[in-house]
Structure formats: C-alpha cells, structure tokens
Amino acid sequence: MDGRGARAMALSASGFTLRNVNMETIINIEGLTKTYAGGVVALKRVDLAVRKGEILALLGPNGAGKTTLINIVCGLVTPSSGAITVAGSDIARDYRAARSLIGLVPQELHTDAFEAVIASVRFSRGLFGKPRNDAFLEQLLKDLSLWDKRNAKIMELSGGMKRRVMIAKALSHEPDILFLDEPTAGVDVELRRDMWAMVRAMRARGVTIVLTTHYIEEAEEMADRVGVISNGEILVVDETAALMKKLGRRTLILTLTEPHEQAPAELAEWNLSLRGDGHELVYEFDANAESSGVPSLLRRMSDIGMGFKDLNTSQSSLEDIFVGLVNEAKAE
Amino acid sequence: MIKNIHGIAAIYRFEMARFRRTFWTSLIMPVITTSLYFIVFGSAIGSRMTEIGGVPYGAFIVPGLIMLSMLTESISNASFGIYMPKWAGTIYEILSAPISPLETVIAYVGAAATKSVIIGVIILLTANLFVDVTIAHPFLMALFLVTIAVTFCLFGFAIGIWAKSFEQLQAIPMLVVFPLTFLGGAFYALEMLPPFWRSVTLFNPLVYLISGFRWTFFGEGDVSIGVSIGATLLFLTICLTTIFWMFRTGYRLKT
Numbered sequence: 001m002d003g004r005g006a007r008a009m010a011l012s013a014s015g016f017t018l019r020n021v022n023m024e025t026i027i028n029i030e031g032l033t034k035t036y037a038g039g040v041v042a043l044k045r046v047d048l049a050v051r052k053g054e055i056l057a058l059l060g061p062n063g064a065g066k067t068t069l070i071n072i073v074c075g076l077v078t079p080s081s082g083a084i085t086v087a088g089s090d091i092a093r094d095y096r097a098a099r100s101l102i103g104l105v106p107q108e109l110h111t112d113a114f115e116a117v118i119a120s121v122r123f124s125r126g127l128f129g130k131p132r133n134d135a136f137l138e139q140l141l142k143d144l145s146l147w148d149k150r151n152a153k154i155m156e157l158s159g160g161m162k163r164r165v166m167i168a169k170a171l172s173h174e175p176d177i178l179f180l181d182e183p184t185a186g187v188d189v190e191l192r193r194d195m196w197a198m199v200r201a202m203r204a205r206g207v208t209i210v211l212t213t214h215y216i217e218e219a220e221e222m223a224d225r226v227g228v229i230s231n232g233e234i235l236v237v238d239e240t241a242a243l244m245k246k247l248g249r250r251t252l253i254l255t256l257t258e259p260h261e262q263a264p265a266e267l268a269e270w271n272l273s274l275r276g277d278g279h280e281l282v283y284e285f286d287a288n289a290e291s292s293g294v295p296s297l298l299r300r301m302s303d304i305g306m307g308f309k310d311l312n313t314s315q316s317s318l319e320d321i322f323v324g325l326v327n328e329a330k331a332e
Numbered sequence: 333m334i335k336n337i338h339g340i341a342a343i344y345r346f347e348m349a350r351f352r353r354t355f356w357t358s359l360i361m362p363v364i365t366t367s368l369y370f371i372v373f374g375s376a377i378g379s380r381m382t383e384i385g386g387v388p389y390g391a392f393i394v395p396g397l398i399m400l401s402m403l404t405e406s407i408s409n410a411s412f413g414i415y416m417p418k419w420a421g422t423i424y425e426i427l428s429a430p431i432s433p434l435e436t437v438i439a440y441v442g443a444a445a446t447k448s449v450i451i452g453v454i455i456l457l458t459a460n461l462f463v464d465v466t467i468a469h470p471f472l473m474a475l476f477l478v479t480i481a482v483t484f485c486l487f488g489f490a491i492g493i494w495a496k497s498f499e500q501l502q503a504i505p506m507l508v509v510f511p512l513t514f515l516g517g518a519f520y521a522l523e524m525l526p527p528f529w530r531s532v533t534l535f536n537p538l539v540y541l542i543s544g545f546r547w548t549f550f551g552e553g554d555v556s557i558g559v560s561i562g563a564t565l566l567f568l569t570i571c572l573t574t575i576f577w578m579f580r581t582g583y584r585l586k587t
Contacts, residue, residue: 112422
C-alpha cells in the first residue's frame with residue numbers, strides 16, 4: 001500500500017505532462033484472434049491499447065494466451081485475424097518500422113551457446129539495423145553486470161547470467177518498447193531485484209514495457225496498469241491502483257469474546273462466516289459501496305449482546321482479485 | 333528493396349564466425365578427400381584408363397570432384413546454418429527483427445556460398461598438385477562455381493527450414509545428392525554407359541550441372557553447355573521460389 005501511495009504521489013508531483021504522454025497509445029491491438037493449426041484457440045478477439053511510456057503487466061494462468069499475444073506483436077506468430085499497429089505502423093505491412101521499435105526477451109533461454117557475450121549483443125544490434133556502437137554496448141553490459149563476462153562464451157554462463165544476456169540483446173538496438181515474457185520466472189532474488197531496477201530505469205527513460213508474469217506482487221509493485229488474461233480473453237485492463245480500488249473488497253475480522261458455532265440468525269443479512277474455531281467473525285464488504293454495513297453490524301451485535309475484543313480490516317490483494325476474475329470467467 | 337544492410341552484415345559475420353570455429357577441419361577435409369581420390373582414381377586406377385575425349389583420366393575427374401564436395405558442403409552448411417537457430421530457439425531473434433526474407437536469405441546463403449567457393453578453390457588447387465589442370469573458359473568456370481554454390485546453398489537453406497530433426501537434415505545430402513553426383517558422371521563420361529542407363533541418367537538433374545562445369549574446363553561435356561546453363565538456372569529458380577513460399581507462409585518457421 002505504501003509503495004503504491006508513494007508512487008501515486010510521485011506521479012502527481014511529476015506533473016501534468018507525464019500524465020498526458022501516458023495517454024498516447026503506442027501499441028494498438030484490435031480484434032486479435034489466433035487459432036493454432038491444431039484447433040487451439042489461443043486468443044479470442046482481443047482488444048488492447050498499450051500506452052506510451054507505461055509498464056503494463058499481463059497477468060494470467062499458464063496457457064491463457066499471454067505469450068501468444070506477445071509473439072504476434074513481435075512477428076513470431078502469424079495472427080488468424082485482427083489488426084495491430086506499433087507507433088502507427090501496421091505490424092504486417094510496415095513490419096520494419098514496427099519491429100525496429102521493439103525489443104523482446106522471450107520466456108525460454110534461447111542463446112547461441114558458442115558465441116561470446118559481446119559478439120552476440122553486437123549481432124543483435126546489427127540485426128535490428130543499427131550501426132555498431134561499442135560505447136553504447138559497453139554501458140549496456142555494465143548496467144547489466146555483464147561487462148566482466150563480455151568475452152565468455154554464453155554456454156559458460158549461469159542461467160541468471162544467460163537471462164541478462166538475453167535482456168542485453170533485446171536492449172542492444174535501443175528499442176522504445178520492451179517485451180518481457182515471464183522475466184522473473186526461475187530467477188533468484190538478486191537478479192529479480194536487479195531486473196525490477198532495470199525496468200524502472202527503462203521506464204524513466206521513456207521506454208514502454210509490457211511484461212507477463214505469474215507473480216502478482218510483481219505486477220502490483222511494478223506496473224502502472226494490469227491486464228488480466230484468461231482463456232484467450234482479456235478480462236480487465238486498468239490502472240493497478242484503480243483496479244484494486246474498483247474490484248477490491250475489504251474484510252472485517254472481529255475477534256469474539258466467546259466462540260460461536262455459527263453466525264447468529266439475527267446477523268444473517270451480513271452474510272458472515274466464522275473461522276478460527278468460531279473465535280473470529282468475518283465480514284466481507286465492498287470498499288466502494290455507499291454504506292459498508294459495518295456500523296449497523298456493530299450496532300446489531302451490541303443489541304444482541306455479542307461482544308468482541310479486537311477488530312481488524314484488510315484489503316484484498318491483486319491476487320484475490322485475479323483469482324476471483326479467473327474463476328468467474330471459468331464459471332461462465 | 334534491401335534496406336537492412338547492418339542486419340545482413342550481422343548474420344553474414346555470425347555465420348562466417350561459425351565457419352572459422354571449424355576452420356581447420358573444414359579446410360583439411362576437402363584437401364584429404366581430394367588427395368585420396370587422386371591417389372585411388374587418378375594414379376592407381378587412372379593409369380590404366382584411356383583418355384576420355386582427349387583428356388587424361390586424372391584431369392577428367394577434377395570438375396566432378398569439385399562438384400561432389402561443393403554440392404554436399406553447400407547443402408550441409410546452408411541447412412545447418414538455418415536449422416541450428418530453429419533447433420536452439422534463437423530463430424526468435426531473426427523472426428522478430430526488421431529484416432526481410434530476401435535479406436535473411438542473402439545473408440545466410442551468401443555466407444554458406446562463400447565457404448563453398450573457398451572449398452571449391454582449395455580442391456582445385458589440391459588437384460593441381462596431382463595433375464595438370466587447364467581451364468578452357470576460366471571466367472565461365474568461376475561463374476559456374478559461384479552459381480552452383482549459391483544454388484545448392486539455397487537448396488540446403490530450404491532443407492534446413494523443412495527439416496524437423498538432425499536425421500532429416502543429413503538425409504538429403506547423404507542419401508540423395510551424394511549418390512546422384514556419383515551417378516551423374518563425376519567420374520565417367522555418359523557415353524561410357526550402356527544406352528539404357530545413359531537414358532536413365534538423363535533424368536538425374538546433376539548430370540547437367542557436372543557436364544556444364546566440365547565443359548568450362550575442357551570445352552566439351554556430356555550435354556551441350558546451353559542445356560547445362562538452362563538446367564542450372566531452372567534449379568536456381570525452383571530453390572528461390574520454394575524459399576520465398578516458405579517465408580511468405582511462415583512454413584515451419586512460424587506458427
């Protein structure tokens with residue numbers, strides 16, 4: 001909560017222009033559908049607008065279509081239908097303009113085992129049409145703590161180092177948009193922290209970042225906006241804080257003076273539940289509703305002589321929201 | 333049409349670096365093979381062979397020998413070049429780059445063809461140590477050498493895209509091209525065959541390439557030089573068309 005609050009303040013402090021810039025769409029996806037040859041429908045008429053300069057986190061369970069979405073925008077997978085533009089350029093018709101702006105770090109560690117780190121990064125820069133710039137690459141490798149390993153063959157590096165190399169390759173051509181597919185899956189704490197710092201630094205430089213993740217705290221911590229994908233559909237896209245607010249439910253927990261076997265019938269309208277061997281009375285309510293129902297509940301409890309010794313409220317996390325949304329989508 | 337020069341250069345350099353890592357084996361292999369062929373076919377057997385069309389047998393096999401190595405080398409180098417990224421997954425970078433299919437093909441096939449031409453020249457120089465090689469049409473010979481290297485590198489590139497396993501990758505050069513080259517008149521003139529087999533052999537496309545290449549050395553071949561050039565260009569066109577179809581449809585490259 002504190003982190004978000006601080007960031008919200010930082011955002012408003014940095015002023016009017018940043019907000020305006022943020023509203024400009026850099027990637028526009030309309031009616032994107034992908035049906036694989038085997039008949040699997042990976043994406044169903046997906047619409048998504050990625051704003052310039054934002055960090056957008058795509059959350060979703062395995063097989064939700066996150067990677068397919070990224071791979072289509074990057075040119076690895078051919079869409080079945082739909083239109084995508086990157087900074088106004090159609091990804092099929094004007095693929096050079098579109099792809100020059102994009103750096104991709106795929107989920108799997110695909111590296112040229114026999115190549116030296118520096119050669120591999122230089123290759124990536126050239127491949128994306130940029131002239132050689134060793135000073136830039138030196139700084140990039142230093143930022144990613146790879147400079148000492150620049151002459152090492154990639155196969156000699158640890159998994160975490162290989163991932164850094166993949167990031168260096170993606171950033172080697174100075175892209176405006178960075179796609180990170182599951183950047184922190186199977187990554188140790190130190191690298192994850194470095195990765196977050198790097199993502200923040202990129203964002204500060206104006207790079208738009210789209211990342212997919214399983215880690216909800218990551219999305220909550222990092223992202224300006226969160227999109228939830230399940231089963232090939234985007235269930236919701238909203239600003240992280242707004243999403244929490246809109247969908248957030250609060251929970252009131254009352255520690256009772258005496259345990260109860262079930263909630264008294266007089267309190268039925270609050271839909272209460274008991275836990276902790278009947279010591280805790282739990283009331284879930286909508287944080288945004290006009291009346292939370294808390295004061296009336298407490299009044300009624302006092303009327304029927306039900307005492308409590310402690311009271312605690314908590315806000316549901318993005319994880320609760322996410323699980324709720326996905327389950328809701330499955331139930332339909 | 334060609335815009336991403338840096339991209340072409342990057343792939344070309346990457347491929348040449350791959351060749352450099354195996355430089356000595358790739359260099360010594362053709363030298364040893366050629367020497368063995370000359371010792372066995374040139375000296376041991378060749379000394380008992382009569383001249384073919386006025387050309388001593390040892391010299392007669394030189395063009396066929398160059399072809400034999402170049403065709404298999406071209407196919408395996410070019411197919412390996414594109415199959416490896418597919419197999420290792422690094423193809424993602426090529427597919428996501430602002431580089432056109434044409435530029436990609438120029439880079440990969442250009443690098444593989446460079447290596448093939450180098451090998452062809454090495455074999456020619458090695459052969460020169462054993463027999464006197466005179467080249468009747470040096471310019472046409474060089475042109476043929478390069479065209480055939482490019483054609484078979486294109487062929488290999490298509491195989492590399494098509495192949496789903498290392499086994500498939502090696503099957504075509506070993507099971508198809510090597511026998512067809514051997515039976516395509518690399519070591520004999522077609523007129524030495526009985527009429528029936530001569531007719532059968534004419535269905536072997538490599539006959540036309542080997543014959544054409546030999547023509548540039550000695551001024552005569554099994555078939556006329558025009559037919560040879562036509563066949564080479566036809567094969568080149570087929571390979572180019574196949575590859576562009578593969579890229580356009582994303583065949584075995586994209587899902």
